[in-house]
Amino acid sequence: MSDESTLPAATVEAPAADAPPKPEQAAKPEKAAKAAKAFEGDLGSEDDWDNPLRDPGDRRLPLIAGPSGLVIFGVTGDLSRKKLMPAVYDLANRGLLPPGFSLVGFARRDWEDEDFAQIVHDSVRDHARTEFREEVWQQLAEGMRFIPGDFDDDAAFEQLRAAVEELDASRGTSGNYAFYLSVPPKFFPKVVQQLKKHGLANAPEGSWRRGVIEKPFGHNLKSARELNRVLHDVFDPEQVFRIDHYLGKETVQNILALRFANQMYEPVWNRSYVDHVQITMAEDIGIGGRAGYYDGIGSARDVIQNHLLQLMALTAMEEPIAFDAESLLTEKLKVLKSVKLPEDLGEHTVRGQYAAGWQGGEQVSGYLEEDGIDPQSSTDTYAAVKLEVDNRRWAGVPFYLRTGKRLGRRVTEIAVVFQRAPHSPFDSTATEELGANAIVIRVQPDEGMTVRFGSKVPGTSMEIRDVTMDFAYGESFTESSPEAYERLILDVLLGDANLFPRHQEVEESWKILDPIEEYWGTHGRPAQYASGSWGPEEADEMLARDGRSWRRP
Amino acid sequence: MKIDLTDTTASKINKALVKGRRAIGTPAVGMVLTMVIVTDEENAYDSIKAAEDASHEHPARTLVVIKRHARSPRDRTKSHLDAEVRVGADAGTGETVILRTYGEVSDHADSVVLPLLLPDAPVVVWWPVNAPEVPAKDPLGSLAQRRITDMYAVEQPLVALEARVRSYAPGDTDLAWTRLTPWRSMLAAALDQARTKIISAAVESEAENPSAELLARWLGARLDVKVDRVVTAGPVVTAVRLGTDKGEIVIDRPEGPLATLTLPGQPSRTLALKVRPTSELIAEELRRLDADEMYAVALRGGGTKETPRHV
Incomplete structure (x- = not known):
């Protein structure tokens, strides 16, 4: 992607007098060759063995994960049943898993391998994206093992090690294992230490062991650092994969394609043309049964720290020199490090809690009335913050980030709102209905992109109003694009870290959020907003102060 | 409408x-x-x-x-x-x-x-x-x-x-070439695992099967070995055998969608290798619209190991 244009991002404001460099077709196969090399390097070859059946020009052959297995801790959990196991099946069904791929479940249940296979079978049948095929299932089922036990239980981990060794011998997994910690974060240290103690985290010569964790990555900078210390004590920092499932979504990956593979957006993607950026992640549900996890954490820590700051980094970053993990990390880190908090946090941040109300035709209770929530709780279920990116490209352009539960509808989007035209030859009545131009990237649901601009209303008088041009994913490309987890699990097995936030990014994100949380901790209480609305009035006031308003997503 | x-x-x-x-x-x-x-x-x-x-x-x-x-x-x-x-x-x-x-x-x-x-x-x-x-x-x-x-x-x-x-x-x-993609990707994956030089090869199929012929030519060109053709009762391609010093790599699909993969020194395991419907083949074809150089290699068979840039 990035090799199509060698213009440095800093030149975007220069007049386009010099012709853009011709895209170099030849560069692509080289890239693929590099990827194939990296992939083979993964298998830990001592010699330079090249597979004669692979060729960078042969682009029909999918990149199949090398011989490997996946060990899931907390395999009975919701995430595992609804997302992970169906994703593994979908990968197998698309022929992207290696023959002999093995799946090991670890949980505190008194199950045999067959019981486990049955649970996987049911969850695959209910939740998989692709059709259920007996032969694919059979291929998978042969490699399923279940280890019953507690995380304290040394015997269970010994059993796990024996299972892994047995699979290496019987299925040819070659010692390559990813350990997926689908467990509450308080168990992370315990589990990884057990892995270390029983020699499971040490990759035998020429193979790999990877740790996969889900958010939350700590609840502030200090705890995040502590978590990273614990993980890196056991796994190499490069071998820790932090899942942010938003980054596995097609539209999010498309932000990079949109910005860096095209010529027409990048020239206006800066402070000379952009007025402000709004990044929204709204949910229509409440906290459901997650009271224990949610109370004391709140929406800012739960969503802004990871998802929204990642989306913001991808929207604001400069062009990476290559599409690889290292270059992406460099650019994203630069953005996160140049984020400037507003001086008056009280004026430019808002937190709220949903109150009882009607949401989508259903009467729902307020946050403080939910089961298991302290009626005095000051946890935020809505958070909006104004951030600035202090660099040449974005100086003076505010980024408004908001998230909340029980809002109008479920939507995640990035809206880049442009300045108004500096001069209009039309009289003011003609442009009365004209708003600001905008490019909206819809992350979910209904993935796609909208461009909003003014157009003449048909008729004899000159009247201009807003119209939208729409690009829907479901329409122009695959009917159902692969689930984020499919992509991410495959990337873990391939060792491709492009779509995973690194520990430096996690720590930088906490540095942005910690001062805001501290301020909230000592000033006032969350504002109440009616369920089903678009957040508290204070949030509208916050934008009104800057002479702007929230988009209704 | x-x-x-x-x-x-x-x-x-x-x-x-x-x-x-x-x-x-x-x-x-x-x-x-x-x-x-x-x-x-x-x-x-x-x-x-x-x-x-x-x-x-x-x-x-x-x-x-x-x-x-x-x-x-x-x-x-x-x-x-x-x-x-x-x-x-x-x-x-x-x-x-x-x-x-x-x-x-x-x-x-x-x-x-x-x-x-x-x-x-x-x-x-x-x-x-x-x-x-x-x-x-x-x-x-x-x-x-x-x-x-x-x-x-x-x-x-x-x-x-x-x-x-x-x-x-x-x-x-x-489409005879498109039908081979699952076979080819499994063979490549098997070789990723075996990591050894191939000294002989055989493709088994029903008589007059163009896919088997293309598969044999592709293997011949890529592996630089003579590929034997064995006629079986079918259906379509039934097996591929690759000989190495340590034994044979075999993908065997005698019938139905379930195949077995055997690697030297390892127990055999099952593989899903379905015969895909035409709509899936067409969908695969439409994914990339540039020249398929590997198809050219397979058509020509042995002798040209390098991918031809312009034909």
Whole structure:
């Protein structure tokens, strides 16, 4: 992607007098060759063995994960049943898993391998994206093992090690294992230490062991650092994969394609043309049964720290020199490090809690009335913050980030709102209905992109109003694009870290959020907003102060 | 929505397309390519169905060209064009136009197709059954970036294969080759695991199977070994054996979708290797529209180990 244009991002404001460099077709196969090399390097070859059946020009052959297995801790959990196991099946069904791929479940249940296979079978049948095929299932089922036990239980981990060794011998997994910690974060240290103690985290010569964790990555900078210390004590920092499932979504990956593979957006993607950026992640549900996890954490820590700051980094970053993990990390880190908090946090941040109300035709209770929530709780279920990116490209352009539960509808989007035209030859009545131009990237649901601009209303008088041009994913490309987890699990097995936030990014994100949380901790209480609305009035006031308003997503 | 037009022209068909789109309320065009299917009445139904299924992944305007033969000699001299325009739910996620040509216009089908191509979008031509001798030189074929033939669907597959070898031009591809992708990717994965030099190879299949022939040629070219061909009762390709110093690598699919993979020094394990329906093959074809260099290598077989850049 990035090799199509060698213009440095800093030149975007220069007049386009010099012709853009011709895209170099030849560069692509080289890239693929590099990827194939990296992939083979993964298998830990001592010699330079090249597979004669692979060729960078042969682009029909999918990149199949090398011989490997996946060990899931907390395999009975919701995430595992609804997302992970169906994703593994979908990968197998698309022929992207290696023959002999093995799946090991670890949980505190008194199950045999067959019981486990049955649970996987049911969850695959209910939740998989692709059709259920007996032969694919059979291929998978042969490699399923279940280890019953507690995380304290040394015997269970010994059993796990024996299972892994047995699979290496019987299925040819070659010692390559990813350990997926689908467990509450308080168990992370315990589990990884057990892995270390029983020699499971040490990759035998020429193979790999990877740790996969889900958010939350700590609840502030200090705890995040502590978590990273614990993980890196056991796994190499490069071998820790932090899942942010938003980054596995097609539209999010498309932000990079949109910005860096095209010529027409990048020239206006800066402070000379952009007025402000709004990044929204709204949910229509409440906290459901997650009271224990949610109370004391709140929406800012739960969503802004990871998802929204990642989306913001991808929207604001400069062009990476290559599409690889290292270059992406460099650019994203630069953005996160140049984020400037507003001086008056009280004026430019808002937190709220949903109150009882009607949401989508259903009467729902307020946050403080939910089961298991302290009626005095000051946890935020809505958070909006104004951030600035202090660099040449974005100086003076505010980024408004908001998230909340029980809002109008479920939507995640990035809206880049442009300045108004500096001069209009039309009289003011003609442009009365004209708003600001905008490019909206819809992350979910209904993935796609909208461009909003003014157009003449048909008729004899000159009247201009807003119209939208729409690009829907479901329409122009695959009917159902692969689930984020499919992509991410495959990337873990391939060792491709492009779509995973690194520990430096996690720590930088906490540095942005910690001062805001501290301020909230000592000033006032969350504002109440009616369920089903678009957040508290204070949030509208916050934008009104800057002479702007929230988009209704 | 369906609009029937008799004795019509391309511009009337274009008007009908716009009218149909307006009527179903989606004036925007989100289609990514034009697919031209050249077929006879007998194979039209199945091909259209496959194209419509594939259109869920690649929304396309599908133009189906059917040459009709009038019964009476007098009608045969009369040239005319009938069209059936389908938009909305009747046409997958895109639009379908079925063109029936009678008489002289049959020899100038490209003049009907050209004005109906989507602006700026790639064109793919697919001959589900009888392809022209030189697809790239065919009037319709020359409009396309990608030309899809199917050697499996002809009377004498191996004769067709030789014709394809002689006439290959970048952009040509064949469904007999597409069908091999799962086999090839599993063989490559098996070799990733075995990491050893291959000293012999054999492909087992039913007689006269063009896919098996292509697979053997591809293996020969890539592995630099002589590939034995073994005839079995089928169905299609039943096994591939690769000999190494330490023993044989075998993928064996005697029947049904379940195959077994055997690697030297390891217990055998099962693999899902399904024979895919045409719609999936077409969807795979449409994923990449540049020249398939590896297909050229497979057509030529041994001798050329390097990927030819220009043919």
